[in-house]
Amino acid sequence: MKQLKELMPGVQFIEDIMWAGLFGSTKDGLPYIGPHPDFKNAFFVLGFGGNGITFSIQGRQIIADMLSEKPNELSYYYRFKR
Numbered sequence: 315m316k317q318l319k320e321l322m323p324g325v326q327f328i329e330d331i332m333w334a335g336l337f338g339s340t341k342d343g344l345p346y347i348g349p350h351p352d353f354k355n356a357f358f359v360l361g362f363g364g365n366g367i368t369f370s371i372q373g374r375q376i377i378a379d380m381l382s383e384k385p386n387e388l389s390y391y392y393r394f395k396r
C-alpha cells in the first residue's frame with residue numbers, strides 16, 4: 315500500500331484483499347526438530363523457512379522415531395543448540 319501510494323500519489327484506491335505467507339527461518343537454513351532442554355516432555359518442529367513441505371515430513375518421522383526411541387540420522391543436524 316505504501317509503495318503504491320508513492321508510485322501513484324494522485325490515484326485514490328482502497329484495499330480490497332490483503333494476503334501474505336509468513337516464513338520463519340533459521341540462520342543456517344535448517345529447521346529445529348526435537349526436544350529442547352528448557353521444555354521438558356515437549357518436542358518441537360520449527361523454522362522450516364521455504365522448505366516446509368520437506369522439513370515437515372521429515373519432522374513427523376523424526377518425532378515418531380524419538381517417541382519410539384529409534385535412532386534417526388537427521389535428528390543430529392536439526393537439533394537445538396547446534
Ligand SMILES: Cc1cc2nc3c(=O)[nH]c(=O)nc-3n(C[C@H](O)[C@H](O)[C@H](O)COP(=O)(O)OP(=O)(O)OC[C@H]3O[C@@H](n4cnc5c(N)ncnc54)[C@H](O)[C@@H]3O)c2cc1C
Pocket residue numbers: 335336362364365366367368369370
Ligand atoms: C505461501 C506459501 C508457500 C509455500 N511454498 C512452499 C514451497 O514451495 N516448498 C515448501 O517446501 N514449502 C512451502 N511452504 C511451506 C509449507 O507449506 C509448510 O511449511 C508445510 O505445509 C507445513 O506443514 P505442517 O504439516 O507442519 O503444517 P500444515 O501444513 O500447516 O498443517 C497443519 C494442519 O493442522 C490443522 N490444524 C491446525 N490447528 C488444528 C487444530 N486445533 N485441530 C485440528 N487441526 C488443526 C490445519 O488445518 C492444517 O491442516 C509454503 C507455505 C506458504 C504459506
